[in-house]
Structure formats: structure tokens, C-alpha cells
Amino acid sequence: MLGRLRHRLLAAAGSAALLGTLLTLGSPSTASGAVPATIPLKVTNNSGRGDAVYVYNLGTNLATGQQGWADAAGTFHAWPAGGNPPTPAPDASIAGPAAGQSKTIRIPKFSGRIYFSYGQKLDFRLTTGGLVQPAVQNPSDPNRNILFNWSEYTLNDSGLWLNSTQVDMFSAPYAVGVQRADGSTVSTGRLKSGGYNAVVSALRAQSGGWGGLVQTRADGTVLRALSPAYGLETGALPASVLDDYINRVWQKYATSTLTVTPFSDQPNTKYYGRVSGGVMNFTNASGAVVTSFQKPDASSVFGCHKLLDAPNDAVRGPISRTLCAGFNRSTLLTNPNQPDTSSAGFYQDPVTNHYARVIHSQMADGKAYAFAFDDVGQHESLVHDGNPLQAYLTLDPLS
Template structure:
């Protein structure tokens, strides 16, 4: 099964429990028509640039896609005199833009007003690799450029894609995947972009995550790394959780099996072969990593714990995962970045942290026989989406 934890495997870019079951196997086409629709109602097509980058799953080579749909391995020769590679695809002069996606795993970036900068470098194995824009790093050459991205894996058993906000939110995007069914995710409520920034600004702890004049808002984990968010933010809540389960059993259900945990010796100890979990840090919670790393057979339990921490349901719900969204984000210490994102999507689904797909709350779709994908840049203002 494809999840965000495996969606970009080997792509050398930032990379949660399956959220949708695959329909009966049907071989996917080798190219997928992609339509890009500019409904920003603020920016003309000639101000918008597209980039399709990632990994050729057959060879492991990092690649980019040209406007004609050709998948090209990256090489140092792509770097121009300024040291950067121009991998941009301009939108059509008028109307919608049509491309063909080849089999690969990666990202579709969009930048507005200016092009973002990629650089081809050499990875640890001596192979050419792309350095991607990082909107959460103030020294990044594209830091001042309005840009965002979605993620996808397209291969023989289907298309798997999401509108991610795990790293940041900047440009409102909607995906519609057609195939065995028609699925749409990522649509904001009317005036959703402005409401998201207003909601983040209303919380003093999260307000510093807003970059520039509402250029973007970065995820709190990146805020910790940038020194603009408190590294001990979740500490009081973690203490509550650890104190509660020192005397009460925590029950986590995965695939019909219940795993029981209890805090002992400062660690959360489970039965049935599940690994012991050390007390996580705030950074571990936001990144769903470190003490909450989802590797190995204990991964599904780690994902559920990570989601429960971020949604602040772990302390007062001993049976996990919780699936009632009305119980999420109710405490003062919570992932309010994710809360605000979910509040402002029509279907209340968003990818606000890496395990946001637990209980199917992520802006993620998949189809084993896809016929087309539409990426729509949705309104920046109060116009109905």
C-alpha cells in the first residue's frame, strides 16, 4: 500500500497508515493526462510556472519532466551560469495547460511571480540529485518566492497523490483524480487562504510561523528548527499523557488486533511484540519521527500515537485511534497549525502532519486505473471555490 511515508521513497525529498483500499487490480496507463487550471483569479497564466520533479522508479534516477512529457534524468549540465537549473514549464498563454505525466514518484511544484531555483548536486552515492526549494529555510534562494507543491506516485498499479501541507502552506491547490471513480481533495472553503492565515495569526505560539506578508505559513516542526517556535511546546501535554498511562492501560487497535501499553520506567511499553516507545519530544510529535518513527512492524502503532499526540486526543482517550473529528484539537496545547488547515477545507481533510492519514483525514486520493488528473489553483480571495 502507498502512504505518505512511502509515497516519495527514494526521491530525496521530504517524505502515515493506509487511508484508502485499492480497487481490484487494473493496469494503469504508462502516461497520465494532467490538466493545470488557473483559478487563482489573481495571477495571470504568464506569471505562473510549473515543475515536475522526482524519481524514475525503474532506475532510481532523479528526473524532471519537460513540457512535452519527456522524463529526463538530471545532470550537472542543467545548472546554468548562476548555478541553478531552470526546470520550469510555463502555463499555456490562455486557458488550461495540458501535460502528460510519466511513471515516476515526486512532486509538482507551482511558483508565482518568479521561478524557483533547483540545483543539481552529487548525492552520497555519487549520483546526480536535485536540491529542492525549501520554503522553511530563510537562506534558501527561493525563500522569497510564492510557491507550493503536491506529491504523487504514478506507476503500474495506479496513481497515488496528495495536496500536502506537511511542510508549509502557501498556494491553495485542489486535485481531481479520475479513473475507476472521480475523487476531489484539497478544496478550501471560500476565502479559505485568508482565513487560514488569520487563524494561525490568532494563536500567539503559532503566529511566528507566518512568513512575510502572508507569503506562506510553515509547519511548527520547521519552526522549531528555525528557532521561531518553542521546542518544549508539547511538554506539558506529554507529561499528562505519561502520567495518565502510568496507571491506566492505553489500547491501540491495528487491523483488528489490540495492543496494550503502559508507561513503565519512563517508557511506553506495549505487548504483542510492539516496540517500546521513549518519551517523545515536541519535535518528534510534529515530525512524527524520532521516538515516534514508523519504521518496522510497529509502524502502524507509531502512526496512531503520532496522530493522537498532534490531535491532542491521547491524554483522555485510552482507546486509539480516535475517529470523531469533533474530539480533535480541543486542548490549548495541540497542533493548531493542522487544526486551522482542516477547518478550512470543504471535506475537513488536509495533510497537516505526516500521520494525518490515520483514520482517513488526509487530503489523499488513489486509483488503480487512473485516466486523468487535474491540478486546480483555487481562489486566493473570497470568490467561491
């Protein structure tokens, strides 16, 4: 799996600066295909809430590259031209199921997001560059006080990839699943009983600003916890939150070697990292420098970007994603051979991604997408099937 290049899938190009999640894409099929043009998505409301639910399917039509939305029948509608300032988008909402009920809609071959909101429709806008996604780290965002969340998916001729994501925020809980061609079902994303409140409580109890990630409504309703990348942006977390760990890593590998084997299916492809002059240089087996990294800051680590940029190539990207996972999970000091894929050693340092730590600890199967490269070692909350019969989205209790 790690040998495949990953594609960053945002619901639309030109969206607000969301971190997004990484999904695995199979090789495009040349056959006209076992996968039909649309498949059913069964949405079940087990939230226990009496609020009306609204569902949205927004993304990019893979056949045309157009941005738009799909209605309940799976019919694609292109967005109209936007403006500057942004103009209201057409109402793409689908009435969701009432508490205790289910509703089946159809999803087309999209790279996109399935949003759901409670009690209120989401406010989407269009700019000249496309759709503006909600950006609730901004206090003036019109969706700031709405309880909502989203899943990301790709459906193409090679099958379905559907995730439960916490890369941008941890909010209204849900699980995803897929029914395979043989009739069996696989699911992920479900919290343990009481897991939602446990995550919030653990963040509030964690010193150093982590409690500031939690956002509440005036009536006391917990709306979400922002990712630490947005915590830096909003000032909830200090910019120095990871400096101690990052400095220790740079110090260690000034006198020892970090070995990265980025592809699980290519065990002989190794790169060797050493810090010299404040820069970590990676060499191949021949001793040639293949890429170099400046010492990252917390934003680069939490966002897996900037100084830890991961282009979709065969060398720097795979090394960077491995470093990013090691920094977030704080395994770089305890294991000089990366990636470390055993979760037993994750998040053990006092300086770590506590947001990712507490979310993983409360997932029923231990899997989550708590940062962009949480798929290193296959710890991500993702389901996939090459010939899906049906997909599932289950709204779970906020407890």
C-alpha cells in the first residue's frame, strides 16, 4: 500500500485552505467497468438527536473534471460561476433521515465530500475559483455555530475509497462502511461508547493549550475540536508546542543515522538521513543526496506541508510522509528505522500530537485520520472495495 503514490483529495479545487485527507487510489481501469455510474449510500441516523439532518454530496466529476454537487439520485450538477466577494451556492442539501431512521441516496463517480449537518443547512459560497468550504477556525465563518461533519470519498472505475476523517476537525461522530461484492461488510470510524466526550475531556485536561482546540456554542453544545494545525492558526496552541521534540530529533540525527524504508512492498529501497549544518540530508544506497529537509516547525509537522512538503513523486514525498508520521506519533527518537508501524510505541513522548493521541485512543478499532499521513502503516479509518455493492454512513451519538 505504501508503495502507491497517494493523491490529495479535496472536495473541490480552489476550496478554502483545508488540510484534507489522503486517500489511496487504485490504477484507473480501462474497462468500461464493473463499477456502475452510481452506487447506493445508506445514511443511518443513530445520533439520538431530534434535529433535522441535511446531507450534501460535493466534489469533482471524474469524467469531466467539473466541480459541482450530486442530488439524491446521484445526478451531477455543475456549480455556476462564482463571484468576488463569494456568492451563495445553489442549495445542494438533501433531506437526511430522522433519528432512528435510514435513507438511501446514490453517489456518482466523484472525488469529493459527503457533508452532514444538524438543525441547520450549511452556508456554501462560490468564488471565481470554485467552491469555498466551511472554515470554522475563522470566528466569522457562517458555519461556525452549526454542528456538522464530513466524510471524503473517491468512486471510480477501480472502486470506492471512503473514509472517516479528523484531519481538519473532530466533530459529530460517524462511521463509514462498504458492502463488498460477496455480500460481506467492512466498516470503520466508530468511537468507543462515550468516546466523543472522552476526547473532548482529554483535550481540555491536557496542559499547553490543547483545551483551546474545543469550540462550543453559546448554549454549551460542544461543536468540535479543531486540528492542532488550526490551533496554531487561531492561537490556541503556541508556535513552540513541538520545538522541544523537534530539537531533540535534530540533535540525535546529527550523530546517528535515520533509516527510512518508505515502501512496504520495496524493502530494499532505503534512504539514510543525517543532520549537517542544521539540514537533514537523505542519501540513497550509493551515497548520493536525494533530498534535504530544513528543521520543521509545528505547523509543518501538524499540517504535513511547508518544510515537510510531500510532492507526489517517488522520493521526497514518500520520505516526507514518513517523517511527518514519525513526528506526529513521536517515534523518531525511539526507533531509528522508519516508518514505525506498531501503534504500541505511538504518542509516548510528553511532546506529541495529543489531538491524534486521544482520538486514536477512543476509536473502537484504533484507526483514525487524525493527521494527513495517518495512513502510514495503515492506521487510517478507510474502507475500500473494488466492486462495491453499497456504501454506508452512520451518524453516531455525541456522547
